[in-house]
Amino acid sequence: MMNYNHPFHLVTLSPWPLMTSLSLMNLLMSILNWFMWNNFMFLLFNLINLLVIMFQWWRDVIRESTYQGFHTFIVLNMMKFNMILFIISELFFFISLFWTYFHSCISPNIEIGNMWPPKNIMMFNPYDIPLLNSVILISSGFVITWSHNLLLNNKLFYSKISLLITIILGIYFSMMQYLEYNEAKFCINDSIYGSIFYLLTGFHGMHVIIGIMFLLTCLFRMLMNHFSKIHHFHFESASWYWHFVDIIWLFVYMFIYWWMY
Template sequence: MPGTERDTLGISQMADAHQKKHDYHIIDPSPWPLLASIGAFILAFGGIGYMRYLSGGAFSLFGINFANPWIFYIGLLITLYTMYAWWADTVKEAHEGHHTRVVSLHLRYGMIMFIASEVMFFVAWFWAFFDASLFPGEAIQAARVEHTGGVWPPKGIEVLDPWHLPLYNTVILLLSGTCVTWAHHALLHNDRKGLVNGLALTVALGVLFSFVQGYEYAHAPFAFKESIYGATFFMATGFHGFHVLVGTIFLIVCLIRAMRGDFTPKQHFGFEAAAWYWHFVDVVWLFLFFSIYIWGGWGAPIAHM
């Protein structure tokens, strides 16, 4: 009997030694980082082949012509599936209680660093735009286009009216930022109806913004490749439009999770990260609106759409 008691005591001590006594989350082995890397490589490789395919060229490697759209779509599917599965595991970990206060704090640090990297990404496009607009003679000569005159916008360019569709989209994004803030405050006060309604309105406004920008692009009086103005305009506003699309997808996922009752006033980092990202998109658009649409097109003839 004493021996049995000693064995029981030893097993109990071993169990105590293996219990979690810290606030960190030791992640289980996961296939998603490797699969994400493979998907990203196939996506990039396929993107090159897709662009060669669209331009009518070839993309030969080891005697095989990879100039086709299918490799790109395969990489896209792998990447999207990995994102879904990886984030699903993250949501599961949160429900299992692994996202302690320390883990949640580090998740916030990670999101802040991600947004900071996005700020630097857009700084590059603003830099390109201001470099071309403040020194138009050098930029137009370097671009080797027909528009001359050393002025900005280049001669022959008709710009979009900033007080028409761009202003309309500005109001849409500002309203969407208000709606997502309303949803956040509703969540903090455990108002499920307000949370769902605020998110639904934000998603609807995000979709509306994308449709308006698509219409604007379809009727733009200048093309991407015809001038340095068109190149810098479409790169800056186009990447912002892509971020709006990504942010809308984030918010749709949050809306589905909110309808399922996933978020609580104390634990809702997924929604908080999406809201931060959406506010970042709002702020970038304000800079785009004032810099590119208003200041960048000042004095140029306006195209009537």
């Protein structure tokens, strides 16, 4: 057993970073193989392989945090800063998509008739499913904040219930978006409008699904009594991510659905 005279976490030797990199490379090659030769089995195998590696890597991180006590307050502060940087990088990803949308809608090209939305594009009613989805996500943001407050006050049972409600609202949002896509009168290759609409709403929907998985792992760890009122960075980072998804949706709703309707 080695004793350290510093509060930092020196990460032990791990095979998972290298294996994750190789698995991601194989996953990219299998996606290309799927696109070109319609061979899905290679993609399925590499996807399962990546999920297994990720599970084992996160399992080790949970062990270091919960059972070995490596995540000191200084380490947690650095992890919080890393999460903030990650959310900022995601923000700039969406900024690039919004930039594309504004570039096309403020000054539409002659190829689409100098009009926005292009002719024969039937937009969604912003007061129908999009408004319902806005209410759902904003409500989930309030509920997860309530869950965090209950956790800080050591009311774990009610915190679990409110976190479960947040997950249910997120799943309901995804179901409504799936229903909206089925009712759409245009597809992704219907001019620049269809492309940017499905890129923005689709990537946001994918972030919602990732957020649901994030919250599900938090709920599982809460059921395993891994969290306390002073040690719950996993929950905190998940709530930050969920609030980020909420805020991005408000911009999507205002500019994609409501602004040009």
